[in-house]
Amino acid sequence: MDKPLIYFCISMVIGCLCAFILKNNLVLDVAIAASFFICIFLTCEKKYTLIMVGFFILGFLSFNFYFDINLDNKSxxxxxxxxxxxxxxxxxxxxxxxxxxxxxxxxxxxxxxxxxxxxxxxxxxxxxxxxxxxxxxxxxxxxDIISHLYSFRKNIYRKFYWRLGENNTAKIMSVAFGDTSYLSMEDKYDFKKLGIVHVISVSGLHMVIIFKSLESFLNLEISIIVAAIYAIFTGAQAATLRSLIMIIILKLSKKFSKNYDAFSALSMAAMVLLMAKPYYVIDIGFALSFLSTLGISLFYKKLSKILYRLPDKINESVSLTLSAQSLSMPYVLFTIKNFALGFLLGDLFLIPMYSVIVVLSNIALVTCFIQPIFNILCMLINIVMAAISGGTSLLVKISPPMVYMSTINIIFILSLYPCYIFIKKGYEKFKFAPIILGLAIIIYQYNFFPKIDQVSLKSGSGFIVRYKGNNILISNYKIDNDEEKSELQGRFNVNSFMTNFEADYKIIINKKYLIYIPKAQGINNVIQVTSLDNNSSVIDLRGDRLRYKTVNWIENYAIMKIDINKENKKIDLPKSNIDFEIFMDKVIVYEY
The missing domain is CATH 2.40.50 (OB fold (Dihydrolipoamide Acetyltransferase, E2P))
Structure with missing residues (x-):
C-alpha cells in the first residue's frame, strides 16, 4: 500500500462521521459503516485492513468520548x-x-x-x-502562560489603537493575529466579497511567513517552540494547527534525511487534530483548510504549467488561488451556498499587501517595548493600510456580486464536470445528460402545483408561496438590505419580496384556495389556508404549532403521515420541515 497514512486518515474520518451520524440516523450509519468495511476487506491487504479498522474504531470512540461526559452532577x-x-x-x-x-x-x-x-x-x-x-x-x-498571552494580545491592541486608529487596528488584529472580534461587519463583508476571508484566519500563509522569519536567526528547535507559542497566541484554530504540524513534519523530515510527502503530512495533521477535537470532522473551517491544501498539492504544478505564458509572479498567484479553490469551492457551495466571483482580484492585488502587514505587525509585536522602533513600524503599517483601503474600495466596486445558490442548482453545476469527463473519454451519450438534468431542475422549480415553505430568516421567519414559477417570500420583518435579498434569491430561488410586518396578505391560489397571512405579531408568523368553496379552514400554522381543521378523509382532503381520525388535532413539527401542496382538491402535508 502506497502512502498508508492517507488510508488511515480516511478510516479515522469515516469513524468520526459514523459516530456523528449514529446520533441522528441508525440505518444510514450502519449502511455507511458496512460499505466502508466491505470496500477495505475487498481491496486492501489483511494487515492494512486490520489497521484501518483500528483507526475507524479510534475515530468512532474519540468522537463519543468527547461528547459522552457527565457534567450535571458536579458542584x-x-x-x-x-x-x-x-x-x-x-x-x-x-x-x-x-x-x-x-x-x-x-x-x-x-x-x-x-x-x-x-x-x-x-x-x-x-x-x-x-x-x-x-x-x-x-x-x-x-x-498562567496562556492567560498572559491573551492579556498581552489585549495590550498590543491598545498600542496599535492609539497609533493606527480603530479600523486599521481591527484589520491588523484579524489578519496578523487571528482575532476577528474587533472587525466590523462591513469589513467582514468586503473580505467575503473579494474571496480573501482566509486572510483573517491564521493559516499556511501566516505560518510560512512566521517560520521563515524565525529560521533566519534561530535554530529549528527554538523556531518550533516560538511558532507553537504564536499558534496559541492567535487562538490555536484548526487551520493554524494544521499548518504548524505540516511545517514541523517538513523540517524534521529534512533533518533526518527523509522524503517529505505533502499528502502523508496532511493526513497526519488531520489525525492529530481529530484525536484532540473529533468534532472538527463536521467543522467548516477545518474542512476548508484541508481541502484548500489538498487542492494546492494536487493541482498547483499542473496549473502552473498550463499558465506558463503568464509572468512568473502572476502565474504563481493565479495557480495557487485556482488550485486552492478547486476542492474547497464545491464544499463552500454545498455548505455556505455562496461564492465570491471576485476571488482572483483579491488574491492578486490584496494578498501580497496583507502579507507585508503580517510581517510588519509581527515585528511590531516583538519590538513593542522599544517605542521608537514601534512608532516607525506603525508609520510603515499605516502607509500599507492606506494602499489596502484604497485597493479594497476600488475592487469592491468593480468585483462581481456574491453568487448565492440553492442546493439543486449546485448539484446541477457540479454534475457538469463528470459529464465533461465522460464525454472526453468517448462516452458520447453523456452529452445529453446536462440537458436532461436541466429540464428536470426546471420542472422541479416550476411548481405545477401550489406549495408553501416556512423558512427561518436572519431576523425572523417567513413563508415562501410557490406556484408556476412565482416564488413569493412573505417575511415578518422588512428586508431592505440588498445583500440579504441577494442571498435569499440564491438560497430559496425567490423572485418577489413582501412583508406582513405592517399589513395582512391574502393570496388566491388556483381560484380554489385563499392563503391568508395576517399582520406579524412578535417573532412568530401565522398562516391560514381556506377553501374558497365553503370558506372552511384547511390548515392553521401558528408559531411551532400546526392545526388541521375540517378534515374528512373521504370527502375533502388527504393528509399524509398524520392520524386524522380526530378533528382539530394538534401536532408539533419543526419549523423548517413544514411543506404542503394542494393537489386535486386535497391538501398533502409532508414530514421529513
Missing amino acids: SYTVRIITKNKFYAVGSYEGRNINISGNIFDVNEGEKIRATGEFKKDIDYSKGNLGTLKVKYIENSQE
Whole structure:
C-alpha cells in the first residue's frame, strides 16, 4: 500500500462521521459503516485492513468520548475562558467547549477559573459544544502562560489603537493575529466579497511567513517552540494547527534525511487534530483548510504549467488561488451556498499587501517595548493600510456580486464536470445528460402545483408561496438590505419580496384556495389556508404549532403521515420541515 497514512486518515474520518451520524440516523450509519468495511476487506491487504479498522474504531470512540461526559452532577467546574463578551463566554472544560453565562462580569479571556454553578446539557456537534454552565459565583481564578498571552494580545491592541486608529487596528488584529472580534461587519463583508476571508484566519500563509522569519536567526528547535507559542497566541484554530504540524513534519523530515510527502503530512495533521477535537470532522473551517491544501498539492504544478505564458509572479498567484479553490469551492457551495466571483482580484492585488502587514505587525509585536522602533513600524503599517483601503474600495466596486445558490442548482453545476469527463473519454451519450438534468431542475422549480415553505430568516421567519414559477417570500420583518435579498434569491430561488410586518396578505391560489397571512405579531408568523368553496379552514400554522381543521378523509382532503381520525388535532413539527401542496382538491402535508 502506497502512502498508508492517507488510508488511515480516511478510516479515522469515516469513524468520526459514523459516530456523528449514529446520533441522528441508525440505518444510514450502519449502511455507511458496512460499505466502508466491505470496500477495505475487498481491496486492501489483511494487515492494512486490520489497521484501518483500528483507526475507524479510534475515530468512532474519540468522537463519543468527547461528547459522552457527565457534567450535571458536579458542584464546581474548572474552565478556561476562550472568548467572552458582555453577557456570555465560551470556555474549555477538560478540552471540551461549553457556553458560560451568569456571574462572569469580572473574568477575562484566557483566565482559568474555578466556578460554582449549574450545567445544562445542550449539545451542538458542529461547534463541539456540550451545553451551558450558568455561573453562580467564581471561587478563584488562575493565571498562567496562556492567560498572559491573551492579556498581552489585549495590550498590543491598545498600542496599535492609539497609533493606527480603530479600523486599521481591527484589520491588523484579524489578519496578523487571528482575532476577528474587533472587525466590523462591513469589513467582514468586503473580505467575503473579494474571496480573501482566509486572510483573517491564521493559516499556511501566516505560518510560512512566521517560520521563515524565525529560521533566519534561530535554530529549528527554538523556531518550533516560538511558532507553537504564536499558534496559541492567535487562538490555536484548526487551520493554524494544521499548518504548524505540516511545517514541523517538513523540517524534521529534512533533518533526518527523509522524503517529505505533502499528502502523508496532511493526513497526519488531520489525525492529530481529530484525536484532540473529533468534532472538527463536521467543522467548516477545518474542512476548508484541508481541502484548500489538498487542492494546492494536487493541482498547483499542473496549473502552473498550463499558465506558463503568464509572468512568473502572476502565474504563481493565479495557480495557487485556482488550485486552492478547486476542492474547497464545491464544499463552500454545498455548505455556505455562496461564492465570491471576485476571488482572483483579491488574491492578486490584496494578498501580497496583507502579507507585508503580517510581517510588519509581527515585528511590531516583538519590538513593542522599544517605542521608537514601534512608532516607525506603525508609520510603515499605516502607509500599507492606506494602499489596502484604497485597493479594497476600488475592487469592491468593480468585483462581481456574491453568487448565492440553492442546493439543486449546485448539484446541477457540479454534475457538469463528470459529464465533461465522460464525454472526453468517448462516452458520447453523456452529452445529453446536462440537458436532461436541466429540464428536470426546471420542472422541479416550476411548481405545477401550489406549495408553501416556512423558512427561518436572519431576523425572523417567513413563508415562501410557490406556484408556476412565482416564488413569493412573505417575511415578518422588512428586508431592505440588498445583500440579504441577494442571498435569499440564491438560497430559496425567490423572485418577489413582501412583508406582513405592517399589513395582512391574502393570496388566491388556483381560484380554489385563499392563503391568508395576517399582520406579524412578535417573532412568530401565522398562516391560514381556506377553501374558497365553503370558506372552511384547511390548515392553521401558528408559531411551532400546526392545526388541521375540517378534515374528512373521504370527502375533502388527504393528509399524509398524520392520524386524522380526530378533528382539530394538534401536532408539533419543526419549523423548517413544514411543506404542503394542494393537489386535486386535497391538501398533502409532508414530514421529513
